[in-house]
Amino acid sequence: MRRVSRIAAAGVATAALAVSATACGGTSSDAAGSKSGGKSKGVAIAYDVGGKGDQSFNDAATAGMDKAAKDLKIGKKAVEPSDGESDADKTQRLTELVKQGYNPVIGVGYAYAPAVKEVSAKYPKVTFGIVDDETVKAKNVADLVFSEQEASYLAGVTAAKTTKSKTVGFVGGVDVPLIHKFEAGYVQGVKDTNPKVKVVKQYLTEKAEDGGFTSPDKGKTAAQGQIEDGADVVYHAAGLSGQGVIEAAAAKKVWAIGVDSDQYKQDALAKYKKYILTSATKDVAASVYNLAKSVVEDNAEGGVVRADLKSGGVALADSNPEFKKMADLQAALKKAEEGITSGKIKVKATP
Structure with a gap:
């Protein structure tokens, strides 16, 4: 039986961002506004506690970001958390990434839910992602969750x-x-x-x-x-x-x-x-990669994107x-x- 080898490949099954999104569907891509002629600076991720080097969750997100930057020829940026930070700190971090021109902007971890909810409402033309949370309901937010x-x-x-x-x-x-x-x-x-x-x-x-x-x-x-x-x-x-x-x-x-x-x-x-x-x-890496790809291809959708054993x-x-x-x-x-x-x-x- 081939597991991770089969599954990592199938992990691109998460690629069905547009197909498997299960909440409200509208498209949203526009960092400085790709639909209105602007161009995204690339994909940005804001790390959860532990940051880069945790050998698991955050590093998987990093791998997805790195692959997207290489394959899609876009920029990338990752921002570390700080000890004892508040929701306001997370909100400021995401806001700064948007202002710098990044799209999509992804919060890695459920703790980003309040910040993603607040910032996505202020910037409806930017696509946001949040890993491990499905409580943020917005047309420009992809909830990247797993079974x-x-x-x-x-x-x-x-x-x-x-x-x-x-x-x-x-x-x-x-x-x-x-x-x-x-x-x-x-x-x-x-x-x-x-x-x-x-x-x-x-x-x-x-x-x-x-x-x-x-x-x-x-x-x-x-x-x-x-x-x-x-x-x-x-x-x-x-x-x-x-x-x-x-x-x-x-x-x-x-x-x-x-x-x-x-x-x-x-x-x-x-x-x-x-x-x-x-x-x-x-496969957090595939979820991050696929969201970035959907923005580049101008077909990003909001909603719950659930990855399970059947999808790989x-x-x-x-x-x-x-x-x-x-x-x-x-x-x-x-x-x-x-x-x-x-x-x-x-x-x-x-x-």
Whole structure:
């Protein structure tokens, strides 16, 4: 079975921005006004907490931006967040990108929802994107969302099939609805595969500003505790904090399951890669790229653009050779994939 290789290609299935947008449809492209003769300076992204170098979520957005700049021959700009910033700070950041001539302007992460809502209303001829939020309803805003619970279900199947201790772990960065989707899918995948497997769970913080997505030390401590409780497979949905989870797993020679990007391939995690069994990925890169492409082609639309297992927008990575050698696991994953994409298996989005 080819997973990420197939899925990354299919990730361009997210390309159906115009086709798969499910909210109000009107076109909106016009930075300094491409329809009125102006020209966009290129694509801009405003990073979520963790910023560039998180080896997962933000880096995937960067890859999409870089590909768009290269393939479409447009400019690019990425702006880092600041510690303890307010919605007003985010609003100012997006406004400055618009004034500099960028289109589209993309907020990476649900925390940008208030800012995107405010700024998009002031600049209706500019296309905006927001990753991981579908609450902003506007003709010039694309809500780029994912069925993370489906990839997490496959991670749960993997954990249940590979655990020897019959205990597996989950570390969530922040106790919010988005990360609940990862937990819900993972636990369901574990229990559907082997009801006797115990899942130990921990969220690092209640709020993002307390470092749940940006503190590898917190992730490491949480994973160490779960491993001490018997977990021999630990899945994280914790952004940069997940590096600590992976480090803890490698130190104890147990399996880690990464998130968002294929973490087996991340240079910063190379010394731990032997213990990164797989990663539950979502193709943020394709979503960013496709939105930029739609603006260049003057056919951008607002609305919800949902990437799921069937479209190839979420997946399970297969880069680790050991993962591909596990025949029983591969058979179980194939069955699970078929069940999800056919609709036979309904994966919960809440615990």
